[in-house]
Amino acid sequence: MLLTPKERGYFFPAEWHPHEATWITFPHNDHSWQGDKLHHMYPEYFALIKAISQGEKVRINVNNIELRDFILGELSSYQIDPNQIELFIRPTNDAWCRDHGPAFLIKNNNRDRLLLDWVYNAWGGKYPPFDDDDRIPKSIAQDLRLECISPGIIMEGGSVEFNGKGTVLTSRSCLLNPNRNPHLNQAQIETYLKDFYGVEQVLWVSDGIVGDDTDGHIDDTVRFVNEDTVITMVEPKVDDDNHQVLAQNLSELKEMRLLDGRPLNIIEIPMPDPVVIDEFRAPGSYANFYICNAAVIVPIFQCPQDAIALDILGKLFTDRPVIGLSAREIIWGQGSFHCLTQQEPKSAL
Template sequence: MPAEWEPHEGTWLSWPRREGISFPGRYDAVPALWRAMVTTLATGEHVYVNVGDEAQEAEVRAVLFGHEAVARTALDASAATSLATTVRGDRVSLHDRVSLHRIPTDEPWCRDHGPTFLVRDGELTLIDWRYNAWGGKYPPYDRDDAVPSRIAELLGVRAFHPGIVLEGGAIDVNGRGTVLTTESCLLNPNRNPSLGRAEIEAYLREYLNAPHVVWLGAGIAGDDTDGHVDDLTRFVAPRTVVTAVEADPADVNYGPLRENLHRLRAAHDQDGRSLEVVELPMPGAVEWEGQRLPASYANFYVGNEAVLVPTFAHDNDAVALDVLRRCFPGRRAVGIDATALVWGLGAFHCATQQQPLAVHT
């Protein structure tokens, strides 16, 4: 499995449904965020969008191609200006770089229900993990579970079927043989109750070509996935990770994130070399109707030309953007207000799935 910062052929997203459960009573604020993701990423790669039927396809086309204005309220000013210029000046390019596919989904979290793409001997392949909506929490999920096989059929690529439950947000790789994950998720009995640590490591080694696993502990408050690593710690280079750290000792996330920081400082990569650990702040408590939401800057997504960074109208937004700009100096770090997105308990990494560039496609 290539690292996320390695060249992409494209990025996959699943368009949200008004009747879905992710954004109850809040859907109207969401399509502009998907448009912001698509237009930002399309400057550097193809964007594949899953839609359910003719009616949803018409809705998506209207949002993406029906007007030239970029939703400036969702983007920081400089990014909005750049994207507006790009779309106005090269509308054909946007059409050419975005394609819609009739692959119905239950919810829009393509990181978790989508395939894990691999490059094997220069050839694109994918893994079709089993999917059970984060431990059976949100039935029905049969359409989501079918997405990888539908994409494999569409692309004409080989699919591997490990037969275990695993979501894309539960793992993060350096592309060299090390994978990050959490005990609270991958060892949770609501996923694979008959499998222990050694068995899970064997699957990761066999299917991801990742012989070394760095285990973190628990996730952040409000995360209904039981602690996905993509809200906590991410590889930004083969030996470097950024990890979320809460500065307020009174915050519920302080202890778990401090424990993960200690584990990372003692960890090593597949070659036995210590990891370089860069601290990423947290945005404080983001709540909706008294419910703590899993807001984290670690849920960024690395595209070919841009890094999508969730922001939350907090003083630490600028700090997080600066950290990630320094981690990815050849890319634009684009801050997009993700408050409406985290109402659905996810952010940009949760909504995207990279398709790596392969020699043979």
């Protein structure tokens, strides 16, 4: 009988663990950004690439040669160092590398790494085709010559949040949704999380925010900023559709205890003003930040709460700068910076 990654000593490190690189999948699907909006989001996307590349390689899944040539032609326009960019031509469907990309596990002080290849079905089969994206983890494993393990169930990187010390946070609305793994109950899903991510404890909140087509990914609502501190989004306006669900999540967080019995240190951040595009409310949230080597990159939406969120996060992250980048065009695709990225932890080799 094969040993699980946990039994072999592997675990998924916290996002603030040093990175070898960040993986992204370059957007090309007109349906995700409704045609002309795809090109409108490119300046924000290249700004994200530039910010990440200040401290680590950016490894990009590129759908074809034409898209590769487009990217190479744009790097100088955005003053991006081409030596920090690595392009891998492989078929792709969409841009959300957090969900379809591999999960990197480490052990032995980073001397050993392996990849998890969860099944990906585009958030319950909402956006076919997704077969090319589902193949990306195995393809990356071949490029990096790393072992790749397939647990055999559906899982998305945006649905789980780690403190690097044995705890994972997730949401019932997503992982218990019948459009993911209807044959598994909560206890069985917890077993998968523990065995394959190398954690000891699973903590559950209820739901996600309005406009989130992932059925409530945790990376729009609650994030670890260190091993015992989380930020959680709150909506002060009681008539807002997000008010009650975020209040419920906050109430649940207050009852949680870490492995050593400590309560969570909970920091509240107010939601941005609603981001409404063509009468659709997009899932704008400051929780969808990305922690890379050079900075914490926070999506901002040109509203008064931007400054509040950046100030709060700036006081929490003292080891790297916190920067705000516009995400008003990117959010039309119903995701932001964390959804677009997947970290590759640094190797000690």
